[in-house]
Amino acid sequence: MKNKKVIIWSKSIDDFIFGKKNFGGGITVQMYFWSKVFLKKGWNVYSITKNKKKCIEGINFIKIPTFNGLGIITEFLMVFYYMIIIKPNLIFWRGASRNLGLIVILSKLLNIKIIFLGAHDTDFDIDNEIINHRRDKKLFQFGLRNVDSFIVQNKFQENLLQTNYKKKNILLVPNIWLSNIREEYHDISMSNYILWVGNFHVRKRPEWFIEIAVNYPEYNFIMVGGPGNNDLYDKCEQKSKKLANLSFLGPKSFWYVNKLFEKAKVFVCTSESEGFPNTFLQAWSNTIPVITTFDPSNLIRNKNLGIVVDNLNSLYVATSTLKISVDEIIHKKNIKKYFSDNHDAEMHYDRIKEKFNL
Numbered sequence: 001m002k003n004k005k006v007i008i009w010s011k012s013i014d015d016f017i018f019g020k021k022n023f024g025g026g027i028t029v030q031m032y033f034w035s036k037v038f039l040k041k042g043w044n045v046y047s048i049t050k051n052k053k054k055c056i057e058g059i060n061f062i063k064i065p066t067f068n069g070l071g072i073i074t075e076f077l078m079v080f081y082y083m084i085i086i087k088p089n090l091i092f093w094r095g096a097s098r099n100l101g102l103i104v105i106l107s108k109l110l111n112i113k114i115i116f117l118g119a120h121d122t123d124f125d126i127d128n129e130i131i132n133h134r135r136d137k138k139l140f141q142f143g144l145r146n147v148d149s150f151i152v153q154n155k156f157q158e159n160l161l162q163t164n165y166k167k168k169n170i171l172l173v174p175n176i177w178l179s180n181i182r183e184e185y186h187d188i189s190m191s192n193y194i195l196w197v198g199n200f201h202v203r204k205r206p207e208w209f210i211e212i213a214v215n216y217p218e219y220n221f222i223m224v225g226g227p228g229n230n231d232l233y234d235k236c237e238q239k240s241k242k243l244a245n246l247s248f249l250g251p252k253s254f255w256y257v258n259k260l261f262e263k264a265k266v267f268v269c270t271s272e273s274e275g276f277p278n279t280f281l282q283a284w285s286n287t288i289p290v291i292t293t294f295d296p297s298n299l300i301r302n303k304n305l306g307i308v309v310d311n312l313n314s315l316y317v318a319t320s321t322l323k324i325s326v327d328e329i330i331h332k333k334n335i336k337k338y339f340s341d342n343h344d345a346e347m348h349y350d351r352i353k354e355k356f357n358l
Contacts (some may be wrong), residue, residue: 098136100143153276203226226251
């Protein structure tokens with residue numbers, strides 16, 4: 001019997017593998033991890049690239065450019081061609097995009113199973129999706145209504161999906177982590193700093209982190225991330241230059257950021273909303289507690305994995321308690337147990353295989 005085939009529908013995995021700074025963010029990280037899991041389980045794995053067609057780390061990349069306007073017709077034809085040639089058994093899709101509508105139509109025609117993985121909570125919040133044009137939102141919503149199988153990252157996403165789309169075939173998987181993640185050498189001279197990692201988007205509220213640095217000159221702070229919003233990025237960079245205790249590093253590769261987490265004292269998340277941040281997993285894989293304004297499914301409160309705050313003032317208070325204490329030791333014990341029990345990639349593959357009859 002031939003190996004089954006899966007298309008991991010993400011356009012930046014090759015950039016991620018090569019360590020490029022702008023690699024697509026948390027969605028790309030997770031889709032790379034899933035690619036490696038499917039490969040280990042014997043699947044033939046394909047993914048999309050905007051670069052050259054190639055095979056890297058066992059993943060077969062097919063080139064499908066993104067077109068605007070009427071170019072969507074060309075994109076439709078190219079996708080149709082590759083789906084006929086590859087004949088995948090499964091499409092693994094993550095995040096909000098107009099192209100889901102196109103893929104759903106083709107999957108119905110060709111009898112291909114689709115599993116949609118939630119990324120941001122807004123994916124299932126009708127008309128609040130992170131998509132620029134109303135037309136593209138409608139195409140995405142059409143696609144979502146015609147998908148049968150879903151993976152969500154938290155209880156809130158599950159509730160939105162049930163309420164807004166009346167879906168029932170749902171599995172909760174709070175992101176995965178590989179046990180043998182690739183190591184790269186990066187010389188990080190600092191240690192014991194407070195770390196912030198994310199795209200500089202308004203909903204991430206990076207300026208809050210800068211305010212903490214202003215108010216706590218006795219601590220060292222590091223910010224990492226690319227410009228989700230160019231004006232906000234430039235504004236934060238200029239403010240950071242005025243602070244001796246804040247290092248503004250800009251965009252860095254995932255592998256470099258992993259090294260930063262190894263030497264951090266605590267990770268700070270200032271987002272209004274998320275899905276299940278990969279940065280939490282990067283922190284917890286290094287037994288680093290988090291201070292966060294976002295708590296998926298009340299997980300951090302319930303499992304004592306860090307400190308959850310509601311506003312900037314409470315963020316100040318949480319930061320003031322960062323001296324080594326019994327509480328931090330307790331956090332680290334909880335983090336080790338929680339992380340080993342809940343984010344193993346192969347465990348969640350087995351759950352998905354059973355749930356969706358792969």
